[in-house]
Amino acid sequence: MFSEIAQYFRTEALPHIWCPGCGIGTITAAIVRSIKTLQLDQNNVVIVSGIGCSSRMPGYLDFNTLHTTHGRALAFATGIKASRPELDVFVIMGDGDASAIGGNHFIHAARRNIDLTAIIINNSIYGMTGGQSSPMTPHDKRATTSPYGNLERPFQILDVAKAAGATYGARATAFHNQLLTKLIVNAYNNPGFSVVETISQCPVSYGRRNKFKTPADMLMWQKEHAVMIGQKEAVGEDFSIGEIFKSEAPEYTGEYAKLRQRLKGE
Amino acid sequence: MFSEIAQYFRTEALPHIWCPGCGIGTITAAIVRSIKTLQLDQNNVVIVSGIGCSSRMPGYLDFNTLHTTHGRALAFATGIKASRPELDVFVIMGDGDASAIGGNHFIHAARRNIDLTAIIINNSIYGMTGGQSSPMTPHDKRATTSPYGNLERPFQILDVAKAAGATYGARATAFHNQLLTKLIVNAYNNPGFSVVETISQCPVSYGRRNKFKTPADMLMWQKEHAVMIGQKEAVGEDFSIGEIFKSEAPEYTGEYAKLRQRLKGE
Amino acid sequence: MVSHSSKIIVNQDWCKKCGICVAFCPKKVLGSDELGRVVIVEPEQCIACKICERLCPDFAINIEVNKDE
Amino acid sequence: MVSHSSKIIVNQDWCKKCGICVAFCPKKVLGSDELGRVVIVEPEQCIACKICERLCPDFAINIEVNKDE
Amino acid sequence: MSKARLMQGNEACAEGALAAGVKFYAGYPITPSTEIAEIMAEKLPLIGGTFIQMEDEIGSMAAIIGASLTGAKALTATSGPGFSLKQENLGYAIATEVPCVLVNVQRAGPSTGLPTSPAQADVMQARWGTHGDHPIIALCPSSVQECYELTVKAFNFAEEFRQPVIMLMDEVVGHLREKVELPDAVEVVERKKPSVSPDEYIPYANNESMIPAMANFGDGYRYHVTGLTHGENGLPTGKPAVAEKYLERLTRKLDPYLDRIQLYEEILLEDAELIVVAYGGPARSALEAVHAARSEGLNVGFFRPITIWPFPQEALEKYAGRQFLVPEMNSGQLVGEIERVVGRRQVQRLNRIDGELITPDQILQRIREVMTHVQ
Amino acid sequence: MSKARLMQGNEACAEGALAAGVKFYAGYPITPSTEIAEIMAEKLPLIGGTFIQMEDEIGSMAAIIGASLTGAKALTATSGPGFSLKQENLGYAIATEVPCVLVNVQRAGPSTGLPTSPAQADVMQARWGTHGDHPIIALCPSSVQECYELTVKAFNFAEEFRQPVIMLMDEVVGHLREKVELPDAVEVVERKKPSVSPDEYIPYANNESMIPAMANFGDGYRYHVTGLTHGENGLPTGKPAVAEKYLERLTRKLDPYLDRIQLYEEILLEDAELIVVAYGGPARSALEAVHAARSEGLNVGFFRPITIWPFPQEALEKYAGRQFLVPEMNSGQLVGEIERVVGRRQVQRLNRIDGELITPDQILQRIREVMTHVQ
Amino acid sequence: MAKQQFIFSGTGGQGLILAAIMLADAAVLAGQNVVQSQSYGPEARGGASKAEVIISDEAINYPKVQRPDLVLSISQEAYKKYGLTLDEKAKLIVDDTYVPETKPRSRNFYSLPLTKVTRTEFGSEQSANVVALGAVAAISRQLSLEHVREAVRQRAPKGTTDRNLKALELGWQLGVGALNQA
Amino acid sequence: MAKQQFIFSGTGGQGLILAAIMLADAAVLAGQNVVQSQSYGPEARGGASKAEVIISDEAINYPKVQRPDLVLSISQEAYKKYGLTLDEKAKLIVDDTYVPETKPRSRNFYSLPLTKVTRTEFGSEQSANVVALGAVAAISRQLSLEHVREAVRQRAPKGTTDRNLKALELGWQLGVGALNQA
Ligand SMILES: Cc1ncc(C[n+]2csc(CCOP(=O)(O)OP(=O)(O)O)c2C)c(N)n1
Ligand SMILES: Cc1ncc(C[n+]2csc(CCOP(=O)(O)OP(=O)(O)O)c2C)c(N)n1
Ligand code: SF4
Ligand code: SF4
Ligand code: SF4
């Protein structure tokens, strides 16, 4: 029932602007269910986003919400968290937002291992601007700026996150939204920089151009190509879901707090 | 003999501006020796850099040289290479230049696997601006903006390069400059994005603050802490040198050339 | 024995007629009318699995479950 | 037998007196004068290993080798 | 033979670039400019050119500069937020005198603003957006036909003057479809290559033309390019005398060519007591209003700067003493320059900032008001 | 008790920030502003504040906005190239009305230019550097003492008006060491917090003061912040009427407070036939020249805008009809605004762009020339 | 021919912009001056969508429709916005499926089964936009079927030409029929 | 006291800026107005380096040295730039090690063994800048040793106070000695 999570929504702002069948709405509900599961104080939650279809999410959610500039969500979030570490900060980004223009803030948030929960909504495309290829568009797929098929290779964004220093990485899909809820709970509980890549469907700007007839077809693709990590290797179009990596490292705001403490001692 | 490589220098611009004992000069000579070894046509070589002490290098070299804006060298180089793939393009960056402000261009050049030879001169500091910490300053070391020791963890830049899609990664030092020459030759020969991390000494902005009395002490540190890859594991302050990784993947300009060809066919 | 009775409520103001719920309902409870609107075809078949509710991108379908023990 | 004779040339205009060549010469061929200038102390000890030349950041030291076979 | 076609402003801009010989495009999508990138992605590989979608606008600006140094005519397109991001490297292109064309299809701001609504609020940014003193050329089309023609001109100016040129469009003309008649051939200018041997080549020569010849990377003329203040040889310098020489030339290099660069349109000015100065999309509303006012017997004229920067000061100065009305889709930008030129007291402002195209009625209304005052 | 100390301009700026209550600094090093970051890195953790070195200037600007939203007074500092990069997010802070202070210690440009030499070539960029219509406050100190005092004012203006404030310094004052006397206490303004309950809170209320009360993230007032054009509730809107209301308030919010914001200094103006208008470092050369001219019996006066933007137009307007001389370390920037205000024909320019501080002799020379003409 | 101003209104995804472009193309083929524009925006997704065309034999300055001569509405919302208060001198065309509720007009009103005809003919609603175009073109009486046909040929996506020409025909007939009835 | 203008010149890394700051500090302690500035730049690395101080009991507007009253040069290059053409009314101090070649001056010329004394006393050249400061302060006759001493105490890096005070003393004596000789 929506009523069970309605308290976390700005219902007056609904219905949302996303296209029919767009996965972002489904993911929004899954995220909200994670926050509900975590029983976080609504006043203490901050949701930060960049620019893109995915990044319109915070506007519908009844927390402290910040819709920033394209690609910069993590840098704003870093300011929030560094200044007031007790806040629970979630960061919502599109694949383009996070990995194209926002790539640098992404690797640096990872390097600092700052305690943010980053959710990348990967619909393989720039949705908001109408379907240009993103750094996460699969090889050979069509986009308005890849009219002959994408020549480039996509990022394996969780590999990049890990190499850069993130301490938690997981993947789910709009279809596997219960898993998503669980992974976000775990990501939040990781005391460091956590990334949850969420495969979503963009029927309008990606699906139509890539032979998906309906939104349901795209969800079906997610269902069929997702492979639970540890159970089977992901080959071809398949991809792993579940917790991809987890490790421990000093967290930025904690280190800073220790420094302040140490200086007091001196 | 300098005279053996003098033809590659703009000798009228010498002596250079680097401080006494700075490793950049040593590395410059090693790079030039690589180009000499490769017998590249001097008119066909382009050297691109960003901003920083290291990035002043191209001004001394007699090639097509481009000293760009801070952090953007790879983006300029991408334009050059994509527009005229037959040019031999080397990119010189400082650690800050490449990994701080330039981090995004770095991971995207890697993702595209564009055929550039990137040389990161890692002196663990922002040299040009007088010694602020960089994303490659080791944990706990001092810098003017880390007066109490660096709280952050440094990037393992070759790990990041690899995760992002680079197909060649190697490391040497100013001390191991013959190895460096060889690695740059190999990096050039790799048909894709190649990264050579070069540990350098900045006696003025890093050494003085971190208990190195003389430039020679810093070179000695390089000598003592470098471990040849495959021979021994690098623990503590030690680091590996040699070829760290190598792989194969489609190269951007090659793919683009194929596209043009394909379209002609149609 | 536990029996469920469930009520399916579609918020037509929010529904965007994407067809996802219809496609994924394992029991073919849901269907579309000629204008694409979601209609409840076989209410009694509903097993309250909530797949439709959770997959609906528009928070437009609600399954009200009455647990009778 | 191969014998080397080598000539050590320091370009004082470029030398910045960093002391690297002095510190790393395996044969202690090089030294510093009181103003820090590089001086050749024991020219005959030079084995033409070129460590000094290659480590010099200022291209200021040159080893000229005459191979006599 | 030219043939009439229906075309969108952004499309006409892309076609103009192709006609001018563009060979390289690097960009990052942003509404309302994206169509330009999309057309380039489709067409450039067909003609042996290169399209690359970069990771951001900063990289896009960098990449076109790099490509231009290899000899390619290079283009990028963006809108407000991206235009802000390109400023640093735009300044680099200016300082190093690398030809290129940057399209800004203006949308309503500040910040993300109203991404799909028109505005003219980057007019002053086009002049002053990058740090440091610098010259700039910015052209502003009012019709789809002009999107085509001015893009050709933009490339020609860029190549002739070794100067980045800004096509300052707005969402109105960018997204408008309109009948155009494309010429079969256009005049295309190529950059001046060195006529001397590599040994004699002075890459930043202080010659009379103020515009040094430019060699391609890879063509045997090895030289240095830097954003640092540099001497004629291209190498950085800190010497005030050398710096001054360079900066004097740089900041004044367009002066000898102003009469060719400063384009404008004049309609019904001879007996005009009130001159409506308008540009871009809103100029169309203004012209409609001027005609309507004339038909009411009001002596109103129309002046349209087509080149916004360098502002056609001399052309407008001739009319000092008359009354001016300046409708803009911003809270007053170019009007400041007009006040400077013809005197503040002579100028009336008319501004609209809600993302809607200013209407002929709004302007006519103000014309009537002003004219009653005048009489 | 105040005590005399020798202090550098950048240091005084940092001390001013601390006195004003700064709690957060995010930055990226760049000459000649870096000392400010270095002092912050040392001092903020000692007072429970936070210093963070970001990956670039874009991130730095973003981070201080984020921190300010949590209630911290926030500062960043940069120079030319970094100032260009900060423009997009500066516009965001303006659009969302998040208080913060951005220091730009100007160096010679364009592009990388002469990184260690002074200039005043970002004056127009400070006004127009970000896309879209927007208000701005920029303050310009001429002495080390003023670096301190104006930084305090910058924070006070930022907090009172919910407005990013630019400290537009130059390398001359930034790196100068000078005797200062710091007060024991300064007047510190805190931002207006909501006085109503969260339910009644209207985050972007169109109230009479034009400045909505601002709640901290985390304090129970949950609201939305967006760079999209938004309504009083903070939520994005595409409705022209709502957009207009917001933009009208935003672009005019400083108007009621101009008399407090527009600071300037007037010396020897009463009988001045020629007024030298100068600001920042060069104002010191100008004042020296004015005194020298007076001692030669020339009736020369001195007007120094301390607030550069909004330009103190009314204050200068009083002197319309006199002659003006405007020395600047650029190729003519603020002079355009002065020409607009007092009439182009009354104004003489004096520019220097080689990276050296303009000298009193240069100015005196021009004063003599102009005065001979006048007489 | 004096200035003729058209509004095509409905919801995003209905292909109205393409229909408007085709109309504009036809006008170019007829040697007229023409401008075509639309409202964009996230609102266009599922929300209201509008495309405009102005055709004239004189130069067209102001490019937006000020007083429409013909309005097409194929959603109730669009009807409310553009049709409800339309001057009775102007023509109003609505789709009888998606605009079930209309206010009576004394003249120039055409409630046509655009969607129904499309579904019947093609089994889906695709090409309803071109059916609508046919009706608009016929009812406007400003363009020849031949010019519109050519425009459809030019703009129809690859492989859909025949279908779209058929759709145009259907719409044109609906329009002609309606005119005859009136 | 009228305006007194000082130039400290040499090469980068010699600590001249710090010496100039200490002089300026001493002037503040003496209740004077003072400004201090320097030329920065990559050139400062190994290349020429210059620091300036102006002391006055009136307000100091233009902050750069126009006509120096005292120039210190501790490199040949710096001497060439600032010492060689110096007005003979102004005082010129050079280091006899690093400025071996000088043009004869009729008065106000002091070639002092600053480096040598430092090496002899401390075994290295570190603190030569403070030795130079001592000499400058003494020869300028503008400041009391006590004020300069206090300035050195304030600015000396941790753990180097004693050494620097000793260096100051040495320099002051060199200066006083030179004045007595002159
Ligand atoms: C600086 C800047 N550049 C470009 C844009 C245009 N833009 C808006 S959203 C977007 C990409 C959206 O893609 P993604 O981040 O994947 O989000 P999605 O819409 O797919 O959810 C772009 C390029 C912008 N708003 N700002
Ligand atoms: C946009 C921009 N930001 C900051 C600077 C200032 N800056 C110049 S070089 C540099 C860092 C130098 O460090 P690194 O890249 O490691 O090079 P190094 O000097 O150590 O060789 C910085 C921050 C600049 N020039 N441009
Ligand atoms: S464009 Fe794609 S991502 Fe954006 S709302 Fe529509 S379907 Fe979703
Ligand atoms: S500051 Fe460091 S990196 Fe730069 S030239 Fe000096 S020693 Fe080398
Ligand atoms: S709850 Fe399950 S069975 Fe019931 S309608 Fe939804 S999907 Fe079908």
Ligand code: SF4
């Ligand atoms: S999934 Fe939701 S929006 Fe889609 S058709 Fe079903 S109820 Fe409507």
Ligand code: SF4
């Ligand atoms: S070549 Fe080798 S032995 Fe000879 S001086 Fe150099 S380092 Fe010493």
Ligand code: SF4
């Ligand atoms: S290494 Fe080179 S610069 Fe250093 S002292 Fe030796 S010769 Fe001089």
Ligand SMILES: [Mg+2]
């Ligand atoms: Mg996306």
Ligand SMILES: [Mg+2]
């Ligand atoms: Mg470095």
